[in-house]
Amino acid sequence: AVPAPTKPYYVTTPIFYVNSVPHVGHLFSGVLADVLARYARLKDPNREVYFCTGTDEHGLKIQRAAEAKGVPPKPFCDGISTRFEDLAKAAGLSHTRFIRTTEPVHYKAVEHLWRELLAGGWIYKGSHSGWYSVSDEAFYTPNQIIDVEIDGERVAQESGSRVEWMEEENYKFRLSAFREKLIEWLESNPRSEHEVNDKGEKIYTHPLEDLSISRPSSRLSWGIPVPDDPEHTIYVWIDALTNYITALGYPWSGSGGKQAAWPADIQVIGLDIVRFHAIYWPAMLFALGLEPPKTLLTHGHWTMDNFKMSKSRGNVADPFKAIETYGADAVRYYLMRNAPLVTKSDWSDAQVKKHYQRDLLGMIGNLCNRINSEKLVAKLPAAYRYRLSGKQMLRNMGNVQSNEVNAPVQEILFETLGQFEGKMDTLEVNKAVALVSELVERANSFFTHAAPWSETDPVRVAEAHLYAHQALHLSGILLHPVMPTKASELLDRLGVQPGQRTWAYARRTFGSPRSNEHGLETPWIEVCTRPDNDRPTTPLFPRLS
Structure with missing residues (x-):
């Protein structure tokens, strides 16, 4: 029997709202999805990978x-969407x-999606009243609203956004x-994080009410008109969530x-949009007969x-400036090293600089320089050096034995x-x-203890070089999804x-x-050293000015 073709891998970011320019939070979502896409390609180069990102451009906000800027909505969206596209390229x-x-x-x-839902009996027309947040583009029930004593306004308990009746x-929609x-x-999904909102409450604690899925065009003109009305x-x-299947050519015909x-496979989202992705989106898909x-x-x-980055608050880190200062791969590394996958993370230029100098310049860059030094x-x-014109295969180095210096690495x-x-x-x-x-870090420590620069036995020098080289070799492969440019440059060096x-x-x-009577035995190892006339003259990670 012919095996079934492997399902293409599909990862998405939330599409980003263009009411203002991008910040580091948007960059993080994009880099996280990109790392997963690159990891999928690394593990299976023959598997097709789709990765979608983009911008959400409709709605009252x-x-x-656009009205506040005195420009029509479309040109307003064009300008900001371009900035998000520029950021994707820069990152x-x-x-x-x-x-x-x-x-x-x-x-x-x-x-097409609207007509399918209507034909299935999932849409009906009725009156609706409730507390509406322009910022969240959502209605809230009375038990989701709290009074703010300072100014007497009512806000959504989940987001803190102001609401109006x-x-x-x-x-x-018959949600x-x-x-x-x-x-x-x-409850059957192995990851439980998406079951809670940013208050830590189960998102289905409250009864589900049918969802209002249209707005009078007299109030909201910037959007997609209801077909035939x-x-x-x-x-x-409804418009925004559909993007995930639009990107795959929906509406589909055949297979x-x-x-x-x-x-x-993976949809990357922030805590503030859990309700839309974990309730509204799957319910729409169920109604359409889709998984x-x-x-x-x-x-x-x-x-x-310690405040959530917010364009309205004005406390946002400029991702373009960060990339210009530290380089795209260094920023990507910091974001992934400190990824707020369960709790929040605080952005700090001082911390980015610290990770750059300690992890990238001080550990990876320094060890690469040390093993490639001319001396x-x-x-x-x-x-070891010159077989096959500087690129050679070495087996076991005479069964290098474990000792107190090399055993940890x-x-x-x-x-x-x-x-x-x-x-992963x-x-x-x-x-x-x-x-x-x-x-x-362990390889650096080993190399320092082995002190090959003062060693007189060439085999011991080669042993120190071998383990440090292999640690960097493996690191370059594993870090490629995170730092694609610098990881490739490391492997080049x-x-x-x-x-x-x-x-x-x-x-x-x-x-x-494998193990033998001497302890751990290295497998077939291909050790490559660059020819003397092909050594880089610039550091892998330059010092920050």
């Missing part, structure tokens, strides 16, 4: 922001689709019909093509001075790959990156060939050591 995102909800193809997808006739199915889906505009979240990538996403990867917020390379055995060298894979497979990216940091940069090679070389 956009309409009002080195490998997305396959940058989608905008103002694209004609998306209009057609949303209109509204009564209107609109279309509704209440899916409560039991939603609970079953949420121009007096109403489709609710922005195959990009449709095969659905359901999404819900496999996993919602919910992350906490980036803060400054050290000159002390290596000739057979030998042990971690063969443990890290499996541990890294385990953390459970989406604990920050812990996976920490494992690589620990490996490089080590003389590592394309066939030695793959996951299959890492598994074969670092996956499981």
Whole structure:
């Protein structure tokens, strides 16, 4: 029998709202999704990977922001969406689709989805009243509202956004019909983070009411009109959520093509939009007869001075400035090393600088410089250095025996790959990156203790070089999804060939050591040293000015 084709891997970011320019929180969501996409490609180069990001451009908040600027909504959106696209490029995102909800193809997808829901009996027209937040683009029930004593206003308990009372006739979606199915889906998903809101409460604690999914066009004109009823505009979240399947060519006919990538493997979202993605979105998909996403990867917020970054508050870190100062890969490393996957993380320029100087410049860059130094390379055995014109294979170095100096680095060298894979497979990216940091730190410590620069035995010099080289080699492979440019440059400096940069090679070389009477025995190891006339003259990680 012919095996079934592997399902394409599909990861998405939330599409970013264009009421203002991007901040570091947006950059984090994009980099997190990019790391997962690159990791999927690393593990299986033959598997097709789709990665979608983009901008959400409709709604009352956009309409009002454009009015305040004195420009029509579309040009307003064009300018800010371009900034998000520029950020994706500056950060080195490998997305396959940058989608905008103002694209004609998306209009057609949303209109088709609406007609499908209507034909299925899931949409009806009725009156609606409730507390509405323009900031959140959402209605809230009375038990989701609290009074603020200072100014007498009412705010949404979940987001803290101001609400106002509204009564209107609109279309509704029969959300209440899916409560039991939603609970079953949420509780069967191996990740529980998406079951709670940013107050730590179960999102299905309160009864589900039918969802208002249109707004009078007299109040909201900037959006997609309800098919056959121009007096109403489709609710922005129905519009926005549809982007995830628009990007795969929805509406679909037949099977195959990009449709095969659905359901999404990972949908990266922030805590403030859990309700929309863990209730509204799967309910819409159930109504359409489609599968819900496999996993919602919910992350906490980036803060400054312990306040959530907010464009309205003005406490946002400029991602373009950070990338210009430290380089894209260094910023990516910091974001993943400190990823707020359960709790919040505080952005600090001082901390970014500290990680750059300690982890990148001080550990990876320093060790790379040390093993590539002209004096050290000159002390290596000739057979180690020059066989096959500087690129050579060395087996076991005469069965290097474990000793008190090399045992710690030998042990971690063969443990890290499996541990890294385990953390990535459970989406604990920050812990996976920490494992690589620990490996490089251990290799630096080993190299210092081995002191090959003062060693007279060429074999011992080669042993020190071997373990340090292999630690950096493995680190370069594992860090490639996180720092694609710098990881490639590191491997270049080590003389590592394309066939030695793959996951299959890492598994074969670092996956499981063999043991013999002397202790751990290294597998077949390919050691590459660059020719003397091909040594870089600039540091891998330059000192910060």
